[in-house]
Amino acid sequence: MTDEKLLQKLSEYERKRFAYTHASGIMYYDGDTVAPPGSYLVRGDTMGELAMLSYKLSTGKRFEDMLGELIARKENFDAVTKRKIELLKRDYDEIKNVPAREYADYARLLVESMNAWREAKKNNSFETFLPFLTRVFETVKRFARYMAPDSDPYDTMLDRYEKGLTVKACDGFFGKLRARLVPLAAEIAPRYENVDDSAFRGCYPAALQREFSEYLMGVMGLDRERCIIGETEHPFTTNFSKYDVRITTHYYEDSPVSSMYSVIHEGGHALYELGVGDDITLGICGGGVSMAIHESQSRFYENIIGRSREFTAMILPYLRKQFAPRLDGVTPEEFWRVVTVVKPSLIRTEADEVTYALHVMVRYELEKQIVAGNLKVKDLPGEWNRLYREYLGVDVPRDSEGVLQDMHWADGNVGYFPSYAIGSAYGAQFLREMQKDIDVWGGVSKGDLTEINGWLCDRIWKYGQLRDPGELFESICGPLDPDVFIDYLAGRYGV
Ligand SMILES: [Zn+2]
Known part of the structure; x- marks a missing residue:
C-alpha cells in the first residue's frame, strides 16, 4: 500500500468515527433536553448499539492493520498526521482490553443510571440510586484495570480527563x-x-x-x-x-x-x-x-x-x-x-x-x-x-x-x-x-x-x-x- 492510500484509509476511518460520535452526541443532547422521559429505555439500546459500532471501528482487525502501518511509517508524514497516530495509539491502548460486550453494556448502564439519578434527586432518595451508582463505580474501576493493569485505577481515571494528571x-x-x-x-x-x-x-x-x-x-x-x-x-x-x-x-x-x-x-x-x-x-x-x-x-x-x-x-x-x-x-x-x-x-x-x-x-x-x-x-x-x-x-x-x-x-x-x-x-x-x-x-x-x-x-x-x-x-x-x-x-x- 502506498502512503497516499494509507492516508486515504485514515480519513475514511475519521469520517466514520465522526459520524458515530455525532449520532450518539445528538441522542445525548436530545435525551437531556426535549426527549420524553419514557424514551430512555429505547435510547439506551440505540446508544449501546452505537457504542458497539464505535468499539468495532476502533479495535477490529482492519483498524489494527491500519494503525500498525501508520506507526511503521510515521516518519513519512506531517506533524498533524503524526499527532493523529499518537492519539489513535493512545485510544487503542485504552480500549483494546475492554471486552466488546462490556463496552456496550456500559453505554446502556449509563442511560439507566442517569434516569435513576434524575428520579432519585427529584424524590430525595439515595437508596433507589444506590444499585446503579454501585454498578457504575464497579464498572469504571474494572475498565481502569483493563486500560492500565499496572497503574493505580484512580490515576488512570484522572489521566483520561487530564493527560498526565495523577493522585x-x-x-x-x-x-x-x-x-x-x-x-x-x-x-x-x-x-x-x-x-x-x-x-x-x-x-x-x-x-x-x-x-x-x-x-x-x-x-x-x-x-x-x-x-x-x-x-x-x-x-x-x-x-x-x-x-x-x-x-x-x-x-x-x-x-x-x-x-x-x-x-x-x-x-x-x-x-x-x-x-x-x-x-x-x-x-x-x-x-x-x-x-x-x-x-x-x-x-x-x-x-x-x-x-x-x-x-x-x-x-x-x-x-x-x-x-x-x-x-x-x-x-x-x-x-x-x-x-x-x-x-x-x-x-x-x-x-x-x-x-x-x-x-x-x-x-x-x-x-x-x-x-x-x-x-x-x-x-x-x-x-x-x-x-x-x-x-x-x-x-x-x-x-x-x-x-x-x-x-x-x-x-x-x-x-x-x-x-x-x-x-x-x-x-x-x-x-x-x-x-x-x-x-x-x-x-x-x-x-x-x-x-x-x-x-x-x-x-x-x-x-x-x-x-x-x-x-x-x-x-x-x-x-x-x-x-x-x-x-x-x-x-x-x-x-
Ligand atoms: Zn463547565
Missing part, C-alpha cells in the same frame, strides 16, 4: 489550595453578610430571560449560525465540531442571575469549540483537548470576566431596560456585590468563586476513597455530609442538596471533578499572561471581547487536540501554580 499531583494541588482558601473564605464571607439581593428575586419571566441569554451570547461573540441554546435541568455544552455547538441553561423565574452565569459559563465552553482550527475540526485532533483546559475557558468567562466590576457595570443598563422597572434603583456596585457574594453553601454549581474549589475537594476525596476501596458507595451520603461540615462549615439537610446534586457520577465521570478546580487555577494564570499583551478590562468595559477571544483562540482554541494539555498550558504560562489563583482571588476581593 500525587492532585493531592499537592488541593493541599496548597485548601491551606490558603479556607482562611481566605472565612475572611471575606462576613463582609457579604448584609448584601441585599431582593431586587434580583421575585418574578423574572423565562421569556424575558431567554432574550437576555441571546444578548449575552451576542456580547460573548458566539456565532449563532453555529451555536444554539437549549434548556435542561443541569446546563451543559455539547459539540459535534466547530460547525455545531449546543449550549444549555435552566431558567429560574425567581433568579435571573442563575441562568446568566450558566449561559456565560457554557458560552465559554462553546467559544473554545467554535475556535478549533478549520483543518482539524472534523478529525481525530478536533475538539477541546481536556476537561481542565475546557473548564479554564468556561470558568474564565464566567468568573474572571463575568464577575468583574467592568463586565457587571457594562451589562447593567441592558438589565435595567430588559427587566424594567425592577432594577431601576440598583447601582453598579450593588449589582457587583450581589454576583460576587462569598458564602459557604450546599450547591457546587451555584457556589462563589472563592469556596467553589472546596466543593470540588469534597468530591475528589470521596471518589478517590471509593476507587481505593476505602469507602463503600452506600456510605457516600454520610461522608459527603461530614466533609461539607469540615471544609465548608455547612450542614446538608437532604441528599438531593448533597450527594445527589451532580450528574457526573451517574454518567460515569469519575476522575472529572478535579478538572474544575485545576481549570480555575489555569484561568487565573491565563489572565496574568493576557494582561501583558492586551487591555483586558478596557475591552470588557466597552462590551467588546474581540481581543480577548482572539488572544485565547491564537494560543489555545485553534490547536484543538494538537498538543497535550500540560504542554499547551506550560507553553503559555509556565508551570501550574495555585498561588497565582489565590492571589487573583485575594486581589479581586481586596484582601
Whole structure:
C-alpha cells in the first residue's frame, strides 16, 4: 500500500468515527433536553448499539492493520498526521482490553443510571440510586484495570480527563489550595453578610430571560449560525465540531442571575469549540483537548470576566431596560456585590468563586476513597455530609442538596471533578499572561471581547487536540501554580 492510500484509509476511518460520535452526541443532547422521559429505555439500546459500532471501528482487525502501518511509517508524514497516530495509539491502548460486550453494556448502564439519578434527586432518595451508582463505580474501576493493569485505577481515571494528571499531583494541588482558601473564605464571607439581593428575586419571566441569554451570547461573540441554546435541568455544552455547538441553561423565574452565569459559563465552553482550527475540526485532533483546559475557558468567562466590576457595570443598563422597572434603583456596585457574594453553601454549581474549589475537594476525596476501596458507595451520603461540615462549615439537610446534586457520577465521570478546580487555577494564570499583551478590562468595559477571544483562540482554541494539555498550558504560562489563583482571588476581593 502506498502512503497516499494509507492516508486515504485514515480519513475514511475519521469520517466514520465522526459520524458515530455525532449520532450518539445528538441522542445525548436530545435525551437531556426535549426527549420524553419514557424514551430512555429505547435510547439506551440505540446508544449501546452505537457504542458497539464505535468499539468495532476502533479495535477490529482492519483498524489494527491500519494503525500498525501508520506507526511503521510515521516518519513519512506531517506533524498533524503524526499527532493523529499518537492519539489513535493512545485510544487503542485504552480500549483494546475492554471486552466488546462490556463496552456496550456500559453505554446502556449509563442511560439507566442517569434516569435513576434524575428520579432519585427529584424524590430525595439515595437508596433507589444506590444499585446503579454501585454498578457504575464497579464498572469504571474494572475498565481502569483493563486500560492500565499496572497503574493505580484512580490515576488512570484522572489521566483520561487530564493527560498526565495523577493522585500525587492532585493531592499537592488541593493541599496548597485548601491551606490558603479556607482562611481566605472565612475572611471575606462576613463582609457579604448584609448584601441585599431582593431586587434580583421575585418574578423574572423565562421569556424575558431567554432574550437576555441571546444578548449575552451576542456580547460573548458566539456565532449563532453555529451555536444554539437549549434548556435542561443541569446546563451543559455539547459539540459535534466547530460547525455545531449546543449550549444549555435552566431558567429560574425567581433568579435571573442563575441562568446568566450558566449561559456565560457554557458560552465559554462553546467559544473554545467554535475556535478549533478549520483543518482539524472534523478529525481525530478536533475538539477541546481536556476537561481542565475546557473548564479554564468556561470558568474564565464566567468568573474572571463575568464577575468583574467592568463586565457587571457594562451589562447593567441592558438589565435595567430588559427587566424594567425592577432594577431601576440598583447601582453598579450593588449589582457587583450581589454576583460576587462569598458564602459557604450546599450547591457546587451555584457556589462563589472563592469556596467553589472546596466543593470540588469534597468530591475528589470521596471518589478517590471509593476507587481505593476505602469507602463503600452506600456510605457516600454520610461522608459527603461530614466533609461539607469540615471544609465548608455547612450542614446538608437532604441528599438531593448533597450527594445527589451532580450528574457526573451517574454518567460515569469519575476522575472529572478535579478538572474544575485545576481549570480555575489555569484561568487565573491565563489572565496574568493576557494582561501583558492586551487591555483586558478596557475591552470588557466597552462590551467588546474581540481581543480577548482572539488572544485565547491564537494560543489555545485553534490547536484543538494538537498538543497535550500540560504542554499547551506550560507553553503559555509556565508551570501550574495555585498561588497565582489565590492571589487573583485575594486581589479581586481586596484582601
Ligand atoms: Zn463547565
